[in-house]
Amino acid sequence: MRTVQKLALLYLFAVVLVFWGYQIGRYEVFPFVYLQRLADFTAGHTLGADTTVVEKLANDAGLTPTRFLWAYPDRAASQTRPLQLDGLKARRQSPRLYLAPADHSGYRVIFGALDFEDALWGGLLLGPAGEALHTWQLSTNHLPGNLYRDEMKDLYGVHLSSDGSVIFSQQESGGGIVKVDACGHILWNLEGHFHHTISPTDHSTFWTFAGAQEDFDHILVEVDSQTGAIIRRIDMADVRRANPLLYIFNLQKNDDVADISHGNDIEPLPVSLAGDFPMFSPGSLLLSYRTQNLVFVLNPQTLEVEWWRIGPWDKQHDPDWEPGGLVTVFSNNEKAKRPFSDIVAIDPVSFATRLLLDGSAYDFYSSINGDHQLTPYGTRMVTSSTQGWAFEVNPEGEVVFSFLNIYASETSKALHLSEAMRLAPNYFDEEFWKSCTGQ
Numbered sequence: 104m105r106t107v108q109k110l111a112l113l114y115l116f117a118v119v120l121v122f123w124g125y126q127i128g129r130y131e132v133f134p135f136v137y138l139q140r141l142a143d144f145t146a147g148h149t150l151g152a153d154t155t156v157v158e159k160l161a162n163d164a165g166l167t168p169t170r171f172l173w174a175y176p177d178r179a180a181s182q183t184r185p186l187q188l189d190g191l192k193a194r195r196q197s198p199r200l201y202l203a204p205a206d207h208s209g210y211r212v213i214f215g216a217l218d219f220e221d222a223l224w225g226g227l228l229l230g231p232a233g234e235a236l237h238t239w240q241l242s243t244n245h246l247p248g249n250l251y252r253d254e255m256k257d258l259y260g261v262h263l264s265s266d267g268s269v270i271f272s273q274q275e276s277g278g279g280i281v282k283v284d285a286c287g288h289i290l291w292n293l294e295g296h297f298h299h300t301i302s303p304t305d306h307s308t309f310w311t312f313a314g315a316q317e318d319f320d321h322i323l324v325e326v327d328s329q330t331g332a333i334i335r336r337i338d339m340a341d342v343r344r345a346n347p348l349l350y351i352f353n354l355q356k357n358d359d360v361a362d363i364s365h366g367n368d369i370e371p372l373p374v375s376l377a378g379d380f381p382m383f384s385p386g387s388l389l390l391s392y393r394t395q396n397l398v399f400v401l402n403p404q405t406l407e408v409e410w411w412r413i414g415p416w417d418k419q420h421d422p423d424w425e426p427g428g429l430v431t432v433f434s435n436n437e438k439a440k441r442p443f444s445d446i447v448a449i450d451p452v453s454f455a456t457r458l459l460l461d462g463s464a465y466d467f468y469s470s471i472n473g474d475h476q477l478t479p480y481g482t483r484m485v486t487s488s489t490q491g492w493a494f495e496v497n498p499e500g501e502v503v504f505s506f507l508n509i510y511a512s513e514t515s516k517a518l519h520l521s522e523a524m525r526l527a528p529n530y531f532d533e534e535f536w537k538s539c540t541g542q
Contacts, residue, residue, distance in 0.1 A: 162254050167194070168223060170254065171216045171519040172491075172510055176466040179492040179507045179517070186506075188227070188235045192218050195510045195518065202233040203503040206495075209480065209527050210236075213493060213506055214261050214271075215520035224258040224521075226269060229506075231528075237539075239269050240287055243278025248294045250278075258521045259472070260301035260311055267535035270309065270328065272297045280311065282331060286539035291331035297324075299367045304386065308334065310369040319352075319363045323388070323403075337403060339364075345406035351397055351413065365393040372424055379428040382452065383409060389430065391422050398422045398432060400451070410451050421474045428452070431459060431477070433485075437470045444468050446475050446483065460485065460496065467492065478525035491517025495525060 154162070158169040183199035191197070195218045211229040219225050222240035230236045241258060243249050256273040260280075263269055267285025272278075279294040280301070298316050303309045307329055313322040313336070320343070325335040343352055352364065370389040377385040387409065388401045396419065399411035416434035423431045425448070434445045443462030449455070460475075460483060462468060472488035482503060484495045495504035504525075508518045 172516045173489045174515055175490045175492055175517045178466040183507055190219050192220055199507040199509050200233050201505040206503040207231045209525055211525050214522045216518040223253045241271050243273050246278040246292055259299050261522055262301040262303055265530055265532050270301050274298050285535055293331040300369055302369045304371045305374050312366050317362045321366045342406050346408045349408055351411050362394055367391050367393050368421055376424050379426055389422050391419055393418050415456050416447050425477050433473045433475050435469055435473055442468055474522045476524050479527040484523050484525050486520055486523045488520050491520050493520055493523030
């Protein structure tokens with residue numbers, strides 16, 4: 104009888120375990136968070152997936168930022184000089200900089216893993232001659248709801264305003280979206296999970312993705328830049344229902360794929376460029392779904408998908424509206440049989456495409472992340488995130504600026520970069536220069 108009772112108890116215990124396991128996975132009850140953290144540690148939590156367990160431990164203990172170290176090509180260090188920058192940790196070497204004599208105008212801004220004494224992530228403002236003028240130290244470590252140390256999260260979405268304030272998020276860290284002033288003081292914090300982009304509109308708002316990156320139907324949210332309040336939500340499930348004869352979102356729907364769609368950018372069409380895109384309305388949203396190699400335009404009022412294209416890019420990032428009616432895309436080429444990334448342009452009317460920047464000519468390759476900007480000077484700034492390198496080329500294809508976020512030259516390793524941009528001389532308000540820049 105005792106044997107039967109023991110078997111019955113064992114069976115009941117097994118049933119309870121199965122039921123509890125289902126509840127953990129379905130409703131994220133205890134100990135879901137701890138299991139998720141263990142899985143993130145093992146997998147690398149977005150970055151650092153190729154590092155060893157020992158390297159992960161060293162990173163997460165704050166000893167060496169191995170999750171964010173990348174090999175850089177010799178080309179990236181060519182002609183560069185050390186940049187004098189205060190406040191960096193002693194463990195890293197000084198960043199290196201090249202600036203062509205004819206391109207000493209405007210400002211350049213770098214965001215990424217700069218490895219300051221008090222924060223792994225931050226921003227750097229460079230003057231016309233490449234001198235360091237101001238820095239921002241960016242962290243969500245101390246915020247309510249934060250789940251991970253900064254050493255385990257990517258500074259993915261970031262926007263710099265003319266008053267020197269910065270809005271940023273750190274890739275589903277639970278720390279939410281944060282706005283700090285030019286001095287680094289928190290102005291507001293929107294708690295929750297957000298990812299990939301902070302994309303400003305013409306109306307003091309910005310768009311981003313809410314929820315989990317792995318969700319098939321993303322939630323697009325528009326946020327008030329002044330208050331941090333969410334003023335609009337668009338559920339992509341509603342977009343699919345509003346376009347019943349369009350099957351582009353299901354092309355690679357596979358429950359075995361971790362991130363089925365992987366939305367990574369939302370770019371609203373600015374009024375200043377609306378005349379170049381008469382088939383769309385100001386405020387139309389240009390979106391990128393990385394997993395499906397899909398770029399499409401969404402009308403946020405009607406939820407109509409007004410235009411779409413799959414390829415000729417691979418695992419792309421950062422589609423932009425550009426003068427002349429072109430959409431330009433950073434083609435990461437992660438799965439392509441080509442060890443370089445490219446910048447590709449497409450005419451949304453004719454679907455004609457051309458290669459704007461051939462990565463093989465510059466030895467640049469960013470398997471993930473990556474950004475590009477057509478600057479006010481007609482040059483193009485490229486952020487090769489997984490080389491820790493940002494460079495700028497003129498219309499003739501010559502490199503006029505290069506920033507290498509070098510960590511250790513003896514191992515040719517650089518720290519991750521999030522975004523680089525070039526700004527006009529009048530970009531910043533006078534109040535910014537009076538605040539805490541030392542000007």
